Amino acid sequence: MRKIAVLGCTGSIGTQTLDVVSRDPEAYEVVGLAAGTNVELLLDQAAVFRPRIVSVATLELAEDIRSRLPGGTKVVFGEEGLIEVAAGAGADYVVCALVGSLGLTSTLAAIEAGAAIGLANKETLVTAGHIVMKRAADKGVPILPVDSEHSAIFQCLNGENRGAVKRLVITASGGSFRDRTREELTNVTVEDALKHPNWSMGAKITIDSATMVNKGLEVIEAHWLFDLPYDRIDVVLHPESIVHSMVEFADTSVIAQLGNPDMRVPIQYALTYPERKPSPASPLDLVKAGALHFREMDFERYPCLRLAYEAGRVGGTAPTVFNAANEAAVARFLRGEIPFLAIETIIERVLAKHTVTPLPELAAILDTDAWARREAAALK
Numbered sequence: 001m002r003k004i005a006v007l008g009c010t011g012s013i014g015t016q017t018l019d020v021v022s023r024d025p026e027a028y029e030v031v032g033l034a035a036g037t038n039v040e041l042l043l044d045q046a047a048v049f050r051p052r053i054v055s056v057a058t059l060e061l062a063e064d065i066r067s068r069l070p071g072g073t074k075v076v077f078g079e080e081g082l083i084e085v086a087a088g089a090g091a092d093y094v095v096c097a098l099v100g101s102l103g104l105t106s107t108l109a110a111i112e113a114g115a116a117i118g119l120a121n122k123e124t125l126v127t128a129g130h131i132v133m134k135r136a137a138d139k140g141v142p143i144l145p146v147d148s149e150h151s152a153i154f155q156c157l158n159g160e161n162r163g164a165v166k167r168l169v170i171t172a173s174g175g176s177f178r179d180r181t182r183e184e185l186t187n188v189t190v191e192d193a194l195k196h197p198n199w200s201m202g203a204k205i206t207i208d209s210a211t212m213v214n215k216g217l218e219v220i221e222a223h224w225l226f227d228l229p230y231d232r233i234d235v236v237l238h239p240e241s242i243v244h245s246m247v248e249f250a251d252t253s254v255i256a257q258l259g260n261p262d263m264r265v266p267i268q269y270a271l272t273y274p275e276r277k278p279s280p281a282s283p284l285d286l287v288k289a290g291a292l293h294f295r296e297m298d299f300e301r302y303p304c305l306r307l308a309y310e311a312g313r314v315g316g317t318a319p320t321v322f323n324a325a326n327e328a329a330v331a332r333f334l335r336g337e338i339p340f341l342a343i344e345t346i347i348e349r350v351l352a353k354h355t356v357t358p359l360p361e362l363a364a365i366l367d368t369d370a371w372a373r374r375e376a377a378a379l380k
């Protein structure tokens, strides 16, 4: 029986992880759950899974729920609380499904504790990929991709000779505004931006899909997960989100992974790898799906993807800044403080102000992240 902790248990990935887990109760024991502020959902989950430790965002929330938890469940809070759920609940597998670079320290703590990692929280790899991958390798800890494109690539590479990989091709839906021109983006609303055509996800990643920042984060995530240079990681537009990504090999063969858009498939694969088990997802019927479309990526239409490649190639603290500036800008957009197109100008301006540290230690990453957020919050 696998002992699991879920960081971000109340979110889109967290709840789908618990759905997968609950369908196979013989296979899993949930030992730790970490939420932010959604304490009512956390209490429901704790009543079902009876974890050893739960975590919430603040001391006040912890005090509020202490007496409402099942007997024996410990409650902790804040960043230390996340670290305790990651490393102190006795988990041998930690699903990292927090949103943002906030997930970095708890992911590192889970690695340090020797737990296998199911990684949804792509911002962790973007902000500190060299540190996360090295610590996981030193500990002999596997990092199993949950992100649908990376799960697809991971599946396509299964049993293949890595030396024969020519390039990765990551698919992008185009997001909520895929059918609009740049001119039509000037006055788009938060409500419109939150309507992803294919996936139901948390607010931040849905905005990232619309700006194409999500694909930029995914290119950097793929660079770290699959150890390939940026000129061998391409992105194509694929509005149907049925081909989740592809790998092209030296002999020109292309292997792709397909399926209806349902995150429970990659979540489950990350949990059961190398086994496959039945899934609640609806089977793909390609005859019903009809035509699948692929278009060249337009870097003029989606400048954030160009910025991501540039930051990734520069390396060091540049991806940290790209990510943190984006997180702060998206938060401002969601609060109605800035227009949609200001997200990209903020990222570009903060990156332009930054002097890159080439091989940053963790402390430098955390300082740079905080600096970029302050800058992005202050820009008019």
Ligand SMILES: NC(=O)C1=CN([C@@H]2O[C@H](COP(=O)(O)OP(=O)(O)OC[C@H]3O[C@@H](n4cnc5c(N)ncnc54)[C@H](OP(=O)(O)O)[C@@H]3O)[C@@H](O)[C@H]2O)C=CC1
Residues within 6 Å of the ligand: 007, 008, 009, 010, 011, 012, 013, 014, 034, 035, 036, 037, 038, 039, 056, 057, 097, 098, 099, 100, 102, 120, 121, 122, 123, 146, 147, 148, 199, 200, 201, 202, 203, 204, 205, 263
């Ligand atoms: N959703 C999807 O389909 C996909 C998501 N991903 C990635 O997975 C990650 C999670 O995304 P998603 O599930 O959509 O995000 P959600 O916004 O739905 O969930 C985020 C989770 O993080 C928790 N959280 C937020 N802030 C804090 C905090 N300060 N302290 C503790 N917990 C906190 C939230 O808790 P609470 O709600 O209780 O406040 C919630 O459990 C992201 O990195 C995203 O890019 C990748 C591929 C697909």
Ligand SMILES: CC(=O)[C@@H](O)[C@H](O)COP(=O)(O)O
Residues within 6 Å of the ligand: 147, 148, 149, 171, 172, 173, 174, 175, 199, 205, 208, 209, 210, 214, 215, 263
């Ligand atoms: C489900 C998933 O993995 C998301 O990251 C998804 O890929 C978003 O889709 P687009 O960024 O392609 O719109």
Ligand SMILES: [Mn+2]
Residues within 6 Å of the ligand: 147, 148, 149, 218
């Ligand atoms: Mn993805």
